[in-house]
Amino acid sequence: MKIIINTSSMVPIYEQIVDQIKTLIRKGELKENDGLPSVRALSKELKISALTVKKAYDHLESGGFTITVHGKGTYVAAANPELLLEEQKKELEDDLEKAVQKGRRFGISDEEIRGLFELILEG
Amino acid sequence: MKIIINTSSMVPIYEQIVDQIKTLIRKGELKENDGLPSVRALSKELKISALTVKKAYDHLESGGFTITVHGKGTYVAAANPELLLEEQKKELEDDLEKAVQKGRRFGISDEEIRGLFELILEG
Amino acid sequence: MKIIINTSSMVPIYEQIVDQIKTLIRKGELKENDGLPSVRALSKELKISALTVKKAYDHLESGGFTITVHGKGTYVAAANPELLLEEQKKELEDDLEKAVQKGRRFGISDEEIRGLFELILEG
Amino acid sequence: MKIIINTSSMVPIYEQIVDQIKTLIRKGELKENDGLPSVRALSKELKISALTVKKAYDHLESGGFTITVHGKGTYVAAANPELLLEEQKKELEDDLEKAVQKGRRFGISDEEIRGLFELILEG
DNA sequence: GTGGTCTAGACCACT
DNA sequence: GTGGTCTAGACCACG
Numbered sequence: 001m002k003i004i005i006n007t008s009s010m011v012p013i014y015e016q017i018v019d020q021i022k023t024l025i026r027k028g029e030l031k032e033n034d035g036l037p038s039v040r041a042l043s044k045e046l047k048i049s050a051l052t053v054k055k056a057y058d059h060l061e062s063g064g065f066t067i068t069v070h071g072k073g074t075y076v077a078a079a080n081p082e083l084l085l086e087e088q089k090k091e092l093e094d095d096l097e098k099a100v101q102k103g104r105r106f107g108i109s110d111e112e113i114r115g116l117f118e119l120i121l122e123g
Numbered sequence: 124m125k126i127i128i129n130t131s132s133m134v135p136i137y138e139q140i141v142d143q144i145k146t147l148i149r150k151g152e153l154k155e156n157d158g159l160p161s162v163r164a165l166s167k168e169l170k171i172s173a174l175t176v177k178k179a180y181d182h183l184e185s186g187g188f189t190i191t192v193h194g195k196g197t198y199v200a201a202a203n204p205e206l207l208l209e210e211q212k213k214e215l216e217d218d219l220e221k222a223v224q225k226g227r228r229f230g231i232s233d234e235e236i237r238g239l240f241e242l243i244l245e246g
Numbered sequence: 247m248k249i250i251i252n253t254s255s256m257v258p259i260y261e262q263i264v265d266q267i268k269t270l271i272r273k274g275e276l277k278e279n280d281g282l283p284s285v286r287a288l289s290k291e292l293k294i295s296a297l298t299v300k301k302a303y304d305h306l307e308s309g310g311f312t313i314t315v316h317g318k319g320t321y322v323a324a325a326n327p328e329l330l331l332e333e334q335k336k337e338l339e340d341d342l343e344k345a346v347q348k349g350r351r352f353g354i355s356d357e358e359i360r361g362l363f364e365l366i367l368e369g
Numbered sequence: 370m371k372i373i374i375n376t377s378s379m380v381p382i383y384e385q386i387v388d389q390i391k392t393l394i395r396k397g398e399l400k401e402n403d404g405l406p407s408v409r410a411l412s413k414e415l416k417i418s419a420l421t422v423k424k425a426y427d428h429l430e431s432g433g434f435t436i437t438v439h440g441k442g443t444y445v446a447a448a449n450p451e452l453l454l455e456e457q458k459k460e461l462e463d464d465l466e467k468a469v470q471k472g473r474r475f476g477i478s479d480e481e482i483r484g485l486f487e488l489i490l491e492g
Numbered sequence: 493g494t495g496g497t498c499t500a501g502a503c504c505a506c507t
Numbered sequence: 508g509t510g511g512t513c514t515a516g517a518c519c520a521c522g
Contacts, residue, residue, distance in 0.1 A: 194521035341468040440506035
């Protein structure tokens with residue numbers, strides 16, 4: 001489990017974990033019935049609170065991506081990589097749309113917004 | 124003063140006010156020495172707490188965009204539209220960068236991210 | 247009546263008026279039964295709100311320095327220049343004491359405070 | 370944290386808190402990365418509203434004296450005691466200057482003002 | 493009328 | 508537990 005946490009990022013830690021595990025599942029690096037690290041183990045490895053890991057696992061489970069078996073651990077559920085991809089694309093789309101709308105609200109032209117976007121993508 | 128508040132947004136109300144007034148100043152719709160609505164008047168108009176409007180005005184003043192005179196009101200300070208534009212561009216840039224990073228974290232290729240972006244811009 | 251108003255000062259306008267009239271009385275430039283300018287006249291002369299002048303006159307009257315005769319005007323009361331001087335000294339003393347206490351609270355030595363004070367007095 | 374609040378003073382409570390914490394930082398009693406009391410804890414201790422403490426902490430953060438981490442707490446930032454000292458001296462200087470100007474407005478001679486000042490400093 | 497401060501409590505997000 | 512936002516209303520100072 002290569003999870004990378006950026007504590008100075010504005011993205012909540014639990015969300016960073018959720019995002020990365022979802023991606024691992026989608027890309028097939030985590031397959032059905034694979035076991036996730038225990039909450040305590042992952043929290044120790046990432047040097048963060050166990051409650052934060054627990055929150056990430058809760059989100060994964062309520063989204064149907066994992067199944068938690070009491071007393072045993074957390075396992076990857078029957079994955080549907082395509083659905084997952086669509087979901088993640090939708091989320092990205094929302095973020096991009098919000099940014100574009102903010103730019104337009106600022107009175108910045110679409111050409112300029114595109115220019116900034118390309119700079120970021122290439123930089 | 125056409126300020127539009129979206130209470131269901133995750134963006135704090137006071138920040139929405141700050142953003143929109145900054146934009147009005149930058150676009151010249153609010154000029155130097157123009158008076159802003161009184162705290163009470165705007166709070167009544169937007170149906171929000173006076174303290175929330177006050178907080179927005181405080182942010183504007185500490186940013187040097189307005190000058191507040193006790194017992195008289197809040198006025199637009201000597202504007203520096205260019206500096207303001209740079210600031211707003213920087214903010215947009217940050218949002219776009221976060222979105223791109225999220226896309227990459229999802230394992231979505233840059234080409235796909237660009238595709239989504241163009242769809243939004245053209246849509 | 248040479249009253250000088252500094253609108254950019256942090257001292258309230260009405261207080262500036264009160265201070266200067268008290269001083270005029272104390273120094274004998276305004277004597278008992280002398281008439282003060284009407285509220286309207288002074289407000290026009292100083293280009294400030296009549297309410298502000300009214301507030302200054304109210305303070306003077308409640309302090310016993312003037313007497314207002316309905317329909318006639320405001321007149322200097324029997325002055326007691328010595329008492330007035332003591333009062334003003336007391337006020338100055340309070341301000342200086344507050345400043346010194348603040349300096350000490352900041353952990354600035356008495357020598358340094360004295361140094362700053364002398365600089366101001368000589369500057 | 371020995372913070373002393375004077376509710377009968379004209380100085381806003383939040384400003385009193387800001388002043389005293391700045392001084393604690395400058396004098397080294399609060400060092401880099403030290404945690405400040407939680408908003409709720411300090412508000413309870415001082416028997417004031419949590420919002421007032423929050424306002425003080427906001428001012429400290431916007432001044433770069435502290436760093437606030439959501440869900441964790443407020444911590445002392447890399448201090449710059451010298452800059453802080455200059456800032457506090459400037460504040461004291463302003464207060465002294467205002468007092469001197471008031472004395473002169475009262476028509477009190479510089480010698481007398483100095484006399485009062487020395488009495489306070491020595492008393 | 494204006495802004496400035498404060499309260500007592502609520503709800504939310506993050507750890 | 509922590510901080511972040513918001514409310515509805517109060518009281519004060521200034522014009």
